[in-house]
Amino acid sequence: MTIPEIIISITVIIAGLFSLGTALALWRAPDPLTRANLVGPTVGVVIPLLIMCLMLREWTTTGFDLNNFIRGCLAITGVWVVASVGSFYLGRAIYGVTVVDNRNRETNIG
Template sequence: MTPVEIAVSILVIIGTFLTVATAVLMFRGPDALTRVNLLGPLTCVAMPLFIIAKLVLDWSVDGFVLHLFLRAIIAIIAVWIISAVGSFVMGRSIYGVTVVDRKHGIED
């Protein structure tokens, strides 16, 4: 194995560990709001690690290619934006279902 393949393997193993850990923690989460918040390690760390591993593997074959680098940066930024917005929307919708208005005795 070349050093590049070893580096890519390490990135993929770390990303896979974070994915499995997130799945296990989601099953153990006490409520839906906590489960939504547990998606952070998967979307903010594991997915960019997979994208970087693919980029490094492509660079080992073709050398530095600018459009692959730009696509990887755009993909990582897009994953972060989509996960932030999605987490916010899911959290607000779950929080809105579980809130009780004690002043008026109304449950939402």
């Protein structure tokens, strides 16, 4: 194995361990809001790491390709944008369901 292949392998293993840690944390999370918040770091870190490993592997075998570099950068940016917006809306939806407003409950009872 060459040095870039070793670096790629270690990075993929780290990404896998990070995903496993997130899965265990999701399993132990007490409520849906915590679970929704735990998914964000995995999507924001693991998927870009795997995309970068794919680009590095491609560069070591076939050489640098500007088209693939731009596509990889766009993919990472897209993942970050979609994950942040999706996480925000998912968190707001869960928070809106789980929060109890005592003022409205008192006025609706009487």
